[in-house]
Amino acid sequence: MRTSCEHCAKALPMGSEEAVICSYECTFCTECAAGPMQERCPNCRGELVRRPRRVPKDADD
Numbered sequence: 001m002r003t004s005c006e007h008c009a010k011a012l013p014m015g016s017e018e019a020v021i022c023s024y025e026c027t028f029c030t031e032c033a034a035g036p037m038q039e040r041c042p043n044c045r046g047e048l049v050r051r052p053r054r055v056p057k058d059a060d061d
């Protein structure tokens with residue numbers, strides 16, 4: 001997963017839901033995705049969806 005927004009370069013915390021991705025894994029912060037992009041990736045025109053959370057492997061312990 002990318003660690004920063006490809007549009008504004010804002011850092012995106014790993015494991016958070018504070019990012020939007022497309023099918024090619026272009027990654028954007030929620031603020032940029034809510035702006036002029038809205039539902040389509042400006043890079044590849046793919047559908048933008050909320051990035052799934054990634055839970056660390058040791059979180060189950």
